[in-house]
Amino acid sequence: MDKLTANQRRVLEVLQQADAPLGAYAILKETGFRGATQVYRALDRLGDLGFVRKLESLNSFIACSDRGKASPAAFLICDQCGWIREFVDAREIAELQASLGQSDFQVVRAVVELHGICSSCAGRKTHAEKVSTSNRSRQV
The missing domain is CATH 1.10.10.10 (Winged helix-like DNA-binding domain superfamily/Winged helix DNA-binding domain)
Structure with a gap:
């Protein structure tokens, strides 16, 4: 450094x-x-x-997370809590780049960001939905 x-x-x-x-x-x-x-x-x-x-x-x-390596990465991003997981040198990215290398397309830069909900937030949502559903069924 x-x-x-x-x-x-x-x-x-x-x-x-x-x-x-x-x-x-x-x-x-x-x-x-x-x-x-x-x-x-x-x-x-x-x-x-x-x-x-x-x-x-x-x-x-x-x-x-892999300081000093300028390598491709993929990210999982939770849209609820902001949790991020970085995959460095993800095999899938390397395979995609290799397959594109055999086509008439040259990759200059790869950006892979997958947005969704992490397991922690999904668990909280599931619990909240259960409580909400339970409360609704009691009101009927």
């Missing part, structure tokens, strides 16, 4: 300490930098080095 500038290190620290993905302006607020340009430059370089990934659908950033 010694090849990072002070700004890059600060942005990375903010993302590593965050409980959720952060947008550039949230990072700006946390760092106290003078302008968004400093944040965007740091994010671009950190992304190139594989320290940070952008969640395109959320327009936000997270620190990589």
Whole structure:
């Protein structure tokens, strides 16, 4: 990490300490930098080095779980609680890229983000639905 500038290190620290993905302006607020340009430059370089990934659908950033590897990743994103699971070098992504390599299509960048509901939220919803259904049946 010694090849990072002070700004890059600060942005990375903010993302590593965050409980959720952060947008550039949230990072700006946390760092106290003078302008968004400093944040965007740091994010671009950190992304190139594989320290940070952008969640395109959320327009936000997270620190990589596999620091320093610029490899394809897939994300599971819970739309209720914001839980995120990163799959690095997912076999399916590699297989897809390999199959596309044999076609007339060259992959420049792969973004795989799957939105849904995590098991914790699904369990809470199921319990809430059971209570609601139980209450409705008592009223009839």
